[in-house]
Structure formats: C-alpha cells, structure tokens
Amino acid sequence: MELKRLVISGFKSFVDRTELSLGTGVTALVGPNGCGKTNVAEAIRWALGEQNARILRGERMEDLIFNGTRERPPVGMAEVTLTFTNEQGLLPIDFEEVEISRRLYRSGESEYLINRSPCRLRDVTDLIVGTGAGPHAYAIFEQRMVEALLSSDPAQRRAMFEQAA
Amino acid sequence: MELKRLVISGFKSFVDRTELSLGTGVTALVGPNGCGKTNVAEAIRWALGEQNARILRGERMEDLIFNGTRERPPVGMAEVTLTFTNEQGLLPIDFEEVEISRRLYRSGESEYLINRSPCRLRDVTDLIVGTGAGPHAYAIFEQRMVEALLSSDPAQRRAMFEQAA
Amino acid sequence: ARTQFLETFDAVQQNFRSIFERLFEGGYADIRIEEGVDPLEAHIEIVARPRGKRLSRIELLSGGERALVAIGLLFAFYLVKPSPFCLLDEIDAPLDDMNIGRFTALVKELSERTQFAIITHNKRTMEIADCLYGITMQEPGVSKVVSVRFGGDGNGGEPE
Amino acid sequence: ARTQFLETFDAVQQNFRSIFERLFEGGYADIRIEEGVDPLEAHIEIVARPRGKRLSRIELLSGGERALVAIGLLFAFYLVKPSPFCLLDEIDAPLDDMNIGRFTALVKELSERTQFAIITHNKRTMEIADCLYGITMQEPGVSKVVSVRFGGDGNGGEPE
Numbered sequence: 012m013e014l015k016r017l018v019i020s021g022f023k024s025f026v027d028r029t030e031l032s033l034g035t036g037v038t039a040l041v042g043p044n045g046c047g048k049t050n051v052a053e054a055i056r057w058a059l060g061e062q063n064a065r066i067l068r069g070e071r072m073e074d075l076i077f078n079g080t081r082e083r084p085p086v087g088m089a090e091v092t093l094t095f096t097n098e099q100g101l102l103p104i105d106f107e108e109v110e111i112s113r114r115l116y117r118s119g120e121s122e123y124l125i126n127r128s129p130c131r132l133r134d135v136t137d138l139i140v141g142t143g144a145g146p147h148a149y150a151i152f153e154q155r156m157v158e159a160l161l162s163s164d165p166a167q168r169r170a171m172f173e174q175a176a
Numbered sequence: 177m178e179l180k181r182l183v184i185s186g187f188k189s190f191v192d193r194t195e196l197s198l199g200t201g202v203t204a205l206v207g208p209n210g211c212g213k214t215n216v217a218e219a220i221r222w223a224l225g226e227q228n229a230r231i232l233r234g235e236r237m238e239d240l241i242f243n244g245t246r247e248r249p250p251v252g253m254a255e256v257t258l259t260f261t262n263e264q265g266l267l268p269i270d271f272e273e274v275e276i277s278r279r280l281y282r283s284g285e286s287e288y289l290i291n292r293s294p295c296r297l298r299d300v301t302d303l304i305v306g307t308g309a310g311p312h313a314y315a316i317f318e319q320r321m322v323e324a325l326l327s328s329d330p331a332q333r334r335a336m337f338e339q340a341a
Numbered sequence: 342a343r344t345q346f347l348e349t350f351d352a353v354q355q356n357f358r359s360i361f362e363r364l365f366e367g368g369y370a371d372i373r374i375e376e377g378v379d380p381l382e383a384h385i386e387i388v389a390r391p392r393g394k395r396l397s398r399i400e401l402l403s404g405g406e407r408a409l410v411a412i413g414l415l416f417a418f419y420l421v422k423p424s425p426f427c428l429l430d431e432i433d434a435p436l437d438d439m440n441i442g443r444f445t446a447l448v449k450e451l452s453e454r455t456q457f458a459i460i461t462h463n464k465r466t467m468e469i470a471d472c473l474y475g476i477t478m479q480e481p482g483v484s485k486v487v488s489v490r491f492g493g494d495g496n497g498g499e500p501e
Numbered sequence: 502a503r504t505q506f507l508e509t510f511d512a513v514q515q516n517f518r519s520i521f522e523r524l525f526e527g528g529y530a531d532i533r534i535e536e537g538v539d540p541l542e543a544h545i546e547i548v549a550r551p552r553g554k555r556l557s558r559i560e561l562l563s564g565g566e567r568a569l570v571a572i573g574l575l576f577a578f579y580l581v582k583p584s585p586f587c588l589l590d591e592i593d594a595p596l597d598d599m600n601i602g603r604f605t606a607l608v609k610e611l612s613e614r615t616q617f618a619i620i621t622h623n624k625r626t627m628e629i630a631d632c633l634y635g636i637t638m639q640e641p642g643v644s645k646v647v648s649v650r651f652g653g654d655g656n657g658g659e660p661e
C-alpha cells in the first residue's frame with residue numbers, strides 16, 4: 012500500500028490547488044521556515060480523520076481553512092485528497108486504487124468521500140484501521156514526540172508506551 | 177569586563193587540564209554530539225556559583241567530577257578557573273585581573289578562591305552580583321529556555337518574566 | 342491491559358536494542374520498567390552507553406545523544422506494527438554530521454519496505470531522497486510547490 | 502513586586518518590538534498581559550505577524566518562526582540588564598539559512614559591547630566567529646580542545 016498522490020486545496024497556507032506525487036522510497040520536503048512543510052503533514056493527518064484541532068495547531072476545525080493574507084481573501088472550503096495504491100489488498104476494499112477525500116466548509120459542515128462516493132468519517136477510519144497498521148495507516152515522528160520520550164515527567168514517557176500498545 | 181581565560185580540570189569529560197582563551201567579540205565552540213561543548217558552559221556556570229546540581233545535569237554535586245571511562249579511572253577533584261579582566265572596574269575589587277576558582281573533592285568538600293586567596297562561595301557570588309549585571313555576570317541562552325517561553329503552560333512563560341525582573 | 346502492555350514492552354525492548362546498536366555503531370541501550378510496582382504505573386527508565394562511555398540514564402547524555410536515542414526508540418515502537426507510510430518532521434535538527442549519516446542509513450534501509458516522507462533543513466538528509474519537493478512562499482502567506490528532483494545521488498540541494 | 506514586574510515588562514516589551522523588526526525584517530510582534538487580572542498571575546500572550554502574514558498567537562507559527570520569536574524575546578530580556586558575557590548553546594538548530602543570517606547579524610552587532618560564546622553545529626553561524634574552538638573526544642569519554650582559528654572571514658569550517 013502506497014500513498015501515490017496528495018492534493019491540497021484551501022487547507023491552511025495551501026490556498027491554491029497543490030498536487031504532490033509520491034513514489035516508493037524516500038521523498039524529502041524542504042523549504043524555508045514557515046513555508047508550509049508541516050502544513051503538508053497536517054493535511055495528511057486531517058484527511059485520515061484527525062478530529063483534534065489542537066494536534067493540528069488550531070483552536071477550532073475552521074482554523075484549518077485558508078484565512079486570507081493582505082492580498083488574498085479567505086476561502087470558504089478546505090479539501091485534501093489522498094490516493095493510495097492497494098496492490099496487496101491491505102485496504103479492506105475491492106479497488107486497486109483508493110481515493111480518500113475530506114472537505115470542510117466555513118459553516119462547519121464536513122464531507123468525506125471514498126472513491127468519490129460520499130461516506131461518513133467512520134467509514135474512512137474503519138478503512139484505515141483495516142490495514143492492520145494500527146489506528147493510523149501512517150506514522151508521524153515529530154519533535155514533540157522526541158520530547159515526550161525524553162521528558163523528566165514520567166507520565167509523558169509512559170503515555171508514549173501506552174499508545175504503542 | 178571580559179572573560180579572558182577558562183581552565184577546566186577533572187570537571188565532567190574534561191579529565192585533562194584544558195585551557196580556552198577568549199577574546200572580544202564572538203567565540204564559537206564546535207564539535208560532534210557528546211564531545212563536551214555543553215560541559216564547557218556548565219563549567220562556567222558552576223565556577224560562578226551554581227548550586228543546583230540538576231541545572232548541571234547531575235543528581236549530586238559529586239557527579240560533576242570526572243567519573244572514569246573504560247581506559248581511565250575516575251579522579252578525585254574537579255576544578256574550574258575563570259580569569260576576568262577588570263579595566264572598567266565593574267568588579268568591585270581593586271585588581272585589573274580577577275581569577276575565580278572553584279574546586280570540589282570526592283569527599284564533598286569544596287574550595288573557592290579569588291586571586292588564589294581562599295574565600296567563601298558567598299564572596300564569589302557577591303563579587304558577581306556587584307557587577308550590576310544581575311545575579312549572574314553572564315547570560316546563558318539554551319533550548320530549554322526557548323521551550324519555556326513557547327510552552328503551552330502559562331506558568332513556565334511567566335517564570336521567565338519573573339526571573340528577568 | 343497489563344499483559345498487552347508487557348507484551349508490547351518486550352517487543353519494543355527487543356527492537357530498541359538492535360536499532361541502537363546500528364545507530365550508535367556499538368554501545369548498548371535498554372529500556373527498563375521500575376520493579377516492584379504495577380507495570381501500568383511504573384517509571385520506564387531509558388539507559389544508554391555510547392561506545393567507549395559509561396552506562397548512563399538518558400538524562401545525563403548530551404543533547405544530540407538524547408535525540409538519537411529517542412529516534413531509535415520511536416523506530417522501535419514503529420517496528421512493532423509497521424505502517425506502510427512514515428513521515429518524519431525535522432527530527433534530525435540536533436544531530437551532527439556523523440549522526441545524520443547513521444540516521445539516514447537506517448531510514449534508507451527501512452525505506453525498502455516503508456514509504457518515507459522526510460521534512461528537513463539538512464543537506465545530508467536530503468541526499469538520501471529518491472525524490473525532492475521544494476515548498477516556498479514567494480507570495481507571502483501562500484504555499485506553493487516549486488520543484489521536483491529525482492535521483493538521490495547527492496544532487497538535491499535546498500532549492501530556495 | 503507588582504510595580505517591578507510591570508516596569509520590567511514594559512522594558513522587555515520595548516526591546517522586543519525593535520528586536521523583532523530586525524530579526525524578521527519588517528513584520529510586527531508584541532507581548533501582552535491578560536487584562537483584568539493581577540499582573541503577577543496573568544497570562545502573557547506573545548503575538549507575531551511575520552511580513553506579509555496575519556497576526557497570530559505564537560502557537561500558530563511554524564517551528565522555525567516560533568524559535569526566532571523566542572530568541573528575540575530572550576534578547577529583549579537580556580538587554581534590560583545586559584551582562585558583559587553571553588553564551589548561546591545551540592539555539593540556532595530550528596532556523597533555516599535566511600533566519601540564521603538574521604540571527605547572526607543581530608549577534609554580530611551586539612558583540613560590539615558583549616562578549617559572546619556560541620555553541621553551534623551550523624556552518625553559517627561559525628562564519629561570524631572571531632575565534633573558533635573545536636572540541637573532540639578522540640579518546641572515548643575524554644574531551645579535548647583541538648583547534649583554534651582566528652579571523653571570521655568564512656574560513657572556519659567544522660574541524661572534525
């Protein structure tokens with residue numbers, strides 16, 4: 012199972028439709044401070060069903076929609092689409108390619124689609140859990156996890172172990 | 177007032193007597209992970225009277241003495257000497273050069289010297305406070321201070337402000 | 342819950358010991374559960390002995406050594422239940438050149454079975470990429486993907 | 502205590518606003534005390550608007566932007582009661598090339614009145630040094646100073 016393509020539109024600083032094709036092996040994302048790299052990571056998390064706005068550095072889910080700059084007005088919707096290949100049949104669905112989309116409107120209304128077919132958030136997360144790769148079909152390593160492991164607060168370290176179990 | 181010279185012996189990984197001469201302007205300390213750079217910063221803090229072993233990454237003050245490697249046995253004493261110039265008379269003492277030394281023995285016994293004359297820890301800290309540069313004649317910026325300012329825990333940020341006041 | 346925790350702990354411990362040996366080229370590290378207490382409440386100690394040094398609790402290691410040990414432990418967790426896709430967001434920041442080399446060698450090897458996306462500022466980390474994307478904000482506040490380079494042959498420089 | 506806190510706060514605030522402008526080449530930042538509460542108990546908010554972007558609480562900025570704002574604030578504290586000697590231990594780790602340049606320019610300027618010792622892994626930061634010391638552990642566990650170079654003319658490379 013591979014993440015073949017990622018399309019981001021209206022999500023945080025990616026106001027214009029942006030496409031990233033990923034291949035096997037290692038893809039590096041580089042650029043200056045504040046240019047949007049972590050936003051890409053958050054777009055992937057969000058599309059796979061992350062419901063905690065705080066994890067995505069927002070106060071409310073609506074904070075994820077591009078909220079404008081001096082030159083550009085805010086937009087009304089954020090959309091992220093992930094396309095996975097499914098040659099090994101890891102995803103419990105009868106397709107060779109699986110496209111997962113998530114949309115959020117300013118009204119607070121959300122849409123979820125699997126292969127362009129509307130579904131519920133639950134269907135997306137079930138699909139991901141169904142890969143047997145834990146609650147997420149992906150792992151993200153970031154500085155705050157390194158700090159939790161190194162923390163002088165034993166509870167933080169234990170929490171990391173409990174999450175893995 | 178300038179830190180002209182730093183001599184470290186038996187302190188943490190600096191088992192052999194090591195001398196660093198500093199000039200005006202910017203001195204850079206470089207080297208691989210774990211080679212001893214932060215130990216140098218801790219040596220300066222300790223010589224200026226730091227009493228909290230935890231700040232120096234130790235459990236007890238005795239942890240600061242070189243405790244041996246496979247090839248080398250532990251040693252019995254740690255010593256750090258700082259030599260300051262005093263042309264502006266910032267240090268409230270009638271000398272053009274001021275040498276501050278601190279020694280710690282395995283027994284737990286400590287010695288403090290100003291210009292080779294034994295004194296108490298209190299005399300060293302009074303001298304430093306007397307420069308008018310706050311409780312320390314030096315400022316240290318490190319990652320944990322950056323994190324305290326950025327912390328989502330408001331108490332940590334406030335503590336930084338209270339320290340400055 | 343206790344059994345599951347202990348089983349996971351054993352798996353993580355085993356992974357951690359072998360990953361550490363690769364990352365530190367020798368030396369030894371371990372994770373230990375405080376004895377005599379309910380495992381679900383116990384402290385978990387991390388100890389490491391970089392080559393030639395003494396065994397220490399992680400609190401006594403240098404900034405870069407701690408980061409490398411923690412990265413090894415994150416991968417130890419990960420290998421218990423590997424996912425097809427793994428994203429690393431600037432975890433290489435405190436590492437020196439030698440340690441970046443060991444870190445990237447480990448990632449390169451794991452990338453035979455796992456797809457990796459690595460966010461980094463480090464030129465040596467970029468060198469192992471099969472594919473490189475540059476992200477910029479030439480228009481303030483607006484992100485744009487500006488370049489794609491293939492072939493991790495050391496030609497990928499930061500395209501800013 | 503309250504008066505002293507507020508006086509210090511005002512001094513820090515003033516320093517912070519002008520340092521930020523230097524570090525971010527425009528843009529604006531501020532620190533604010535939560536209103537209507539005892540200042541000694543109040544939240545202190547840090548807001549920043551990098552050039553071209555919107556004003557945000559620091560929590561919403563990127564990793565490198567947050568680090569640069571915090572560094573600016575540390576210098577703002579520092580300038581309230583400058584000491585003759587200032588040591589920086591690897592605080593440049595999350596910064597990209599452009600931000601390292603701004604950070605080093607600020608340090609270079611302050612170094613006319615303050616003696617700086619900077620611990621760093623970054624080649625661009627090393628370039629502003631008037632004097633460079635390399636520390637190694639060729640014998641495991643034993644630190645040694647191995648090289649001294651004078652002249653911050655860009656010739657100082659990491660002597661490992």
Ligand SMILES: Nc1ncnc2c1ncn2[C@@H]1O[C@H](COP(=O)(O)OP(=O)(O)OP(=O)(O)O)[C@@H](O)[C@H]1O
Pocket residue numbers: 022023024042043044045046047048049050051074075076077078079482554555557561562563564565566
């Ligand atoms: N809803 C939003 N609308 C517009 N811009 C946003 C929104 N949310 C965040 N941003 C912008 O995204 C930027 C942060 O991007 P990001 O965290 O991805 O940077 P980065 O590339 O990871 O940088 P670094 O290397 O410093 O970690 C911020 O400058 C912020 O202004």
Ligand SMILES: Nc1ncnc2c1ncn2[C@@H]1O[C@H](COP(=O)(O)OP(=O)(O)OP(=O)(O)O)[C@@H](O)[C@H]1O
Pocket residue numbers: 187188189207208209210211212213214215216239240241242243244394395397401402403404405406642
């Ligand atoms: N009492 C001691 N005796 C001998 N060695 C010690 C002692 N205390 C600490 N050390 C050693 O000092 C080393 C840490 O050095 P230090 O923290 O200065 O590294 P550093 O150069 O700052 O590295 P980094 O770039 O990773 O921050 C550790 O490897 C530790 O083994």
Ligand SMILES: [Mg+2]
Pocket residue numbers: 048049050563564565
């Ligand atoms: Mg980031």
Ligand SMILES: [Mg+2]
Pocket residue numbers: 213214215403404405
């Ligand atoms: Mg260090």
